[in-house]
Amino acid sequence: MMATATPRPGGRSARVQQAVHEAVRALLEEHGGDRAALSVPVVAERAGVNSSTIYRRWGDLPRLLAAVASNRMLPEQVEDTGTLEGDMQAWFVPYVEEFSSSLGRQVLRDMLADGAVTRDYFALMQGHVEEIRNLARARGETAPAAQEIIDVVVAPVIYRILFNHESAPELRVRDRIARLLRPEETSADPED
Amino acid sequence: MMATATPRPGGRSARVQQAVHEAVRALLEEHGGDRAALSVPVVAERAGVNSSTIYRRWGDLPRLLAAVASNRMLPEQVEDTGTLEGDMQAWFVPYVEEFSSSLGRQVLRDMLADGAVTRDYFALMQGHVEEIRNLARARGETAPAAQEIIDVVVAPVIYRILFNHESAPELRVRDRIARLLRPEETSADPED
DNA sequence: CAGCTTAATGCAGATTATTCGCTTTAGGTG
DNA sequence: CACCTAAAGCGAATAATCTGCATTAAGCTG
Structure with missing residues (x-):
């Protein structure tokens, strides 16, 4: 949904996106929505993904959160x-x-x-x-x-x-x- | 305006706040409003103030920008x-x-x-x-x-x-x- | 279905931002 | 004028971010 229109939408790329989105949701849940508890490295580890992947795909934490938000809503x-x-x-x-x-x-x-x-x-x-x-x-x-x-x-x-x-x-x-x-x-x- | 209600509003503290706010405004102006061009260290240098002062008073860049925004508007x-x-x-x-x-x-x-x-x-x-x-x-x-x-x-x-x-x-x-x-x-x- | 191509990821080192303990400064107060 | 203290400065420690290069796997071709 409103996803980056990837030239190669299937397979690994999609799995990474899902893992990252889920990690964000889970972490927000665990910390009662406290944004201060989240950071790119923390999300990356939870998602089993390298930090640099997140930086490259989403740019920074706010933009990742925005993507997750629009997906969640x-x-x-x-x-x-x-x-x-x-x-x-x-x-x-x-x-x-x-x-x-x-x-x-x-x-x-x-x-x-x-x-x-x-x-x-x-x-x-x-x-x-x-x-x-x-x-x-x-x-x-x-x-x-x-x-x-x-x-x-x-x-x-x-x-x-x-x-x-x-x-x-x-x-x-x-x-x-x-x-x-x-x-x-x-x-x-x-x-x- | 809507400033942190400082126990000691006169003097240096006020000067620092003004210098920092002005630095943010000037930098935004120069870079055509591009947020990516701003960082706490950059603002600090322009304002002639130590980075750690900004972190302590405003917490992070987004909150500083919010303070400047509400002041500007x-x-x-x-x-x-x-x-x-x-x-x-x-x-x-x-x-x-x-x-x-x-x-x-x-x-x-x-x-x-x-x-x-x-x-x-x-x-x-x-x-x-x-x-x-x-x-x-x-x-x-x-x-x-x-x-x-x-x-x-x-x-x-x-x-x-x-x-x-x-x-x-x-x-x-x-x-x-x-x-x-x-x-x-x-x-x-x-x-x- | 083996081999090729390439976008996307992983990795590690370099750079930059952030935090923290401590020291110094300068308004306010008696 | 000396004292008190909130706020600022400084520098080292920690953490986040960026970057170039190596690796992986999805899609394609024959």
């Missing part, structure tokens, strides 16, 4: 639940659960450190929003523009996770989706 | 222009100009790497929003909740800067503010 697949509101919830609620935990926020931060990875990841998210929107339109539902969905639902939630450290219940994702899609009906409708 | 002061819409524009437009440039985005990213600095900075921004809102209410204007201002204006703009690399004109900040404050009048009102 694998975008949900869009799923057809029959309604736009259902699709939006099925798609976005799991994201928020992932990202809003203390660990998820840290992983998100790791990803943000790498501009290219971040951009790819969020482009993919936007693609999913467009997919969901197209499903709705094919069904005959009216659907807001993808940009509006992002402005009203996605952006405020990501912003609050990142800058306010809000938890999933505080974020009221279902409520935000409902307000966007059914503005008349939903004036005061707390969900937690 | 000094929040605008709230200014009473007579109307809520004017105050919002006077306050937020300069932010967007700063942040949305390629250099500003990089600086924002530097800041985001440090959770504590980020949180302080955005808490300060939120305080300003509340100040603006209180000014408006004191004037007798009706004003949206601070949370709503952030959800509708601030969050989408920051999100798009960070994840879509949008430029200031694309972000249509004045338009966003107008739509929030005068929802009836503004249906289609491109500003660029």
Whole structure:
């Protein structure tokens, strides 16, 4: 996923990548997400790989962490639940659960450190929003523009996770989706 | 600003901090914002300061960069222009100009790497929003909740800067503010 | 399927960054 | 003015990073 497009993707190269990714995940787990406990040599040893391999493939620790983060935060697949509101919830609620935990926020931060990875990841998210929107339109539902969905639902939630450290219940994702899609009906409708 | 609250803020300590901050800014300038050109020893030499001083005070390069970033991106002061819409524009437009440039985005990213600095900075921004809102209410204007201002204006703009690399004109900040404050009048009102 | 080609890895030495204990400096205080 | 102490300087020890060269194994060719 979002992997370096290697000319030789099979075999050893892939095994090394997997070993390194797993080593990072395991080490973060063991040290309660404490980045200070990680270093390239430590990851290398755990992965059974030479340090210089990591430097060559990922450049430095932050970029390795960003790669692991974007891999770990694998975008949900869009799923057809029959309604736009259902699709939006099925798609976005799991994201928020992932990202809003203390660990998820840290992983998100790791990803943000790498501009290219971040951009790819969020482009993919936007693609999913467009997919969901197209499903709705094919069904005959009216659907807001993808940009509006992002402005009203996605952006405020990501912003609050990142800058306010809000938890999933505080974020009221279902409520935000409902307000966007059914503005008349939903004036005061707390969900937690 | 947001400085380590030093028990002894005057004198040498302050001079060192200033020298180091200036060294970082100058070096970034010289190398076109290329982070790879910076290292703690390089900054130390330019600042005329010992490397170990930097390690002790800031911990590592990313945290130093975050400190410099939050210092550089000094929040605008709230200014009473007579109307809520004017105050919002006077306050937020300069932010967007700063942040949305390629250099500003990089600086924002530097800041985001440090959770504590980020949180302080955005808490300060939120305080300003509340100040603006209180000014408006004191004037007798009706004003949206601070949370709503952030959800509708601030969050989408920051999100798009960070994840879509949008430029200031694309972000249509004045338009966003107008739509929030005068929802009836503004249906289609491109500003660029 | 043996032999060839080459990207990717391993290895070891050189370089550079980071840490640490100790000494020195200079604001603040009585 | 002498004392106290947080912060800075210094240098040696440790650790991380980079680099050139040797080795490995995946993909290709015949």
